[in-house]
Amino acid sequence: MKKLLVFVGALAFVFASCGDKKKEEAKPEATEPVKEEVKAEETTPQESTGGDQLAMGEKLFTEKTCATCHALDTKIIGPSIKDIVKIYDEKEANIVKFLRGNQEPIVDTDPGQVAVMKANLDGFVKDMTAEELQAVAAYMRNAAK
């Protein structure tokens, strides 16, 4: 009786390993790499839209009311574009980062003034896309030249 059990056990083992072999043989086909289609639009270089970006930035600067508080070279309510760009260049800071709320103000640190600009950041600037913010920053840099 014991012998029979061992035999059956061995037989089961043989069958099981046979099954395994079959699985292994089938593997290569199953793991054949799936080719991803490369979409043309996604690979278009951003630099080709340089002029468009500045035009878009200028439009947004007016439409989003930035121009109401920021003039080119005089302080209205907020610092002038030239003052902002000058200080950002000196400190190698990033305007987009500030607009995203990821960097403390460095141009005017007066709490009352900061609160005025912070209200914009929390109000409508947070709804602007990364592309729009980059366009606004590019426009400011270019205007201050």
Ligand code: HEC
């Ligand atoms: C209601 C007036 C007002 C509006 C509208 C406004 N700002 Fe400001 N902004 C301020 C004031 C006041 C400051 C000074 C406080 C400060 O520096 O954070 C400031 C500061 C800034 C700074 C410098 C931040 C720093 O590091 O100190 C940038 C950049 C800026 N604004 C960009 C913008 C852009 C872009 C818009 C439009 C999307 C905008 N602002 C709209 C009033 C305004």
